[in-house]
Amino acid sequence: MNGKKIFELHADVCKALGHPLRIEVIDLLQKKELCFSDILEVTGGLKSNLSQHLTVMTKKGILKMRREGQCNYYSLSSKKVAQACRLMREVLIESLKKQNAILEKM
Amino acid sequence: MNGKKIFELHADVCKALGHPLRIEVIDLLQKKELCFSDILEVTGGLKSNLSQHLTVMTKKGILKMRREGQCNYYSLSSKKVAQACRLMREVLIESLKKQNAILEKM
DNA sequence: TGTGAACTATTAAACACTTAAACAATGAAT
DNA sequence: ATTCATTGTTTAAGTGTTTAATAGTTCACA
Known part of the structure; x- marks a missing residue:
């Protein structure tokens, strides 16, 4: 495997986190498996x-899908997805706090 | 704050991970602060x-920058960035393994 | 055969990425 | 003080990718 190939694949998986709706879905599925509707x-x-x-999320390997009867059930492929997402949320919160502190000094 | 606003901000931070070069940079900075060159x-x-x-990464709050002399030094804003990145890498590896197992059955 | 559940295809608009060139800002040399 | 080299940043243009919306399709099953 070309040295840079891993970065491409890795970025590709991360990209699947980069949309508001997809973050919302990950948030939802943290608690439990849900069907499409x-x-x-x-x-x-x-x-x-x-x-x-x-x-997209299923193809990139961050969700799993299972068909039951007429419904498609989705769930996180791994708890690691939820963990990573939580960590990034914390990074965001810290960044917002920092910005806020800067604003208050003005 | 609108209920969906947090998802937008969160996705925005995650989006900053979604590029091969940016993943490579995060990988590099895990060990230590480095200057641009x-x-x-x-x-x-x-x-x-x-x-x-x-x-981009600095604006989204995942890197910090510090100027010293004629050099600009970059570092991760938090260890959480590296942790989240590692978790996503593990998600990737697991997903690759799964695909491989499927291929071998054929 | 009709209905509910979800997927696929298409397209225009928005957005991100790369490249090259111009532009600061700093420090060293003359 | 002036000039030059170094270290990045900024801007603009062209290209490619992603997204949302609409319409159409498939599949299961009652």
Whole structure:
């Protein structure tokens, strides 16, 4: 494997976290597996769009899908996804706090 | 704050991980702070390009920058960035293994 | 055969990436 | 003080990628 190839694959997986709707879905699925229409009900928006985003996340390996009867159930492929997401949320919070502190000094 | 606003900000921070060069930089900075030209030497490519990627990461709060003498030193804003990145790398590895297992069955 | 659940295809608009060139800011040499 | 080299940053243009919206399709099953 070319030395840079791993960075491409890694970035590709990370990219799957880089959309508000996808973050919201990961947040939802932290608690438990849900089917497509359950997710749609919470997130709102178009079915086709949600479907596309779920497909992206599944292809990149951060979600798993299982078909049962007429419903498609989605879940996180690993707890590590939720952990990584939580860590990045903390990075965000710290960054917002820092910005705020700077603003208050002005 | 609008309920969805946090997802946007969160996705924005995650998006900063979604590029091969930026993953490579995070990998490098895990060990220690480095100055621009050190990073450039390892990653290769154009300096203007690297500069832009570093600026993005700094603005999104995942890197810090410090000027010393004629050099700009970059470092991770928090160990959490490295941790999150490592977790996502593990998610990738697991996903690659799974794909491989599927291929071998064929 | 009709219905509910979800996926796929298409396209225009928005956004991100690369490249090259111009532009600071600093420090050293004359 | 002036000039030069070094170290990056900024800007602008062109290209490529991602996203949202719409419409159409598939599949299971009652």
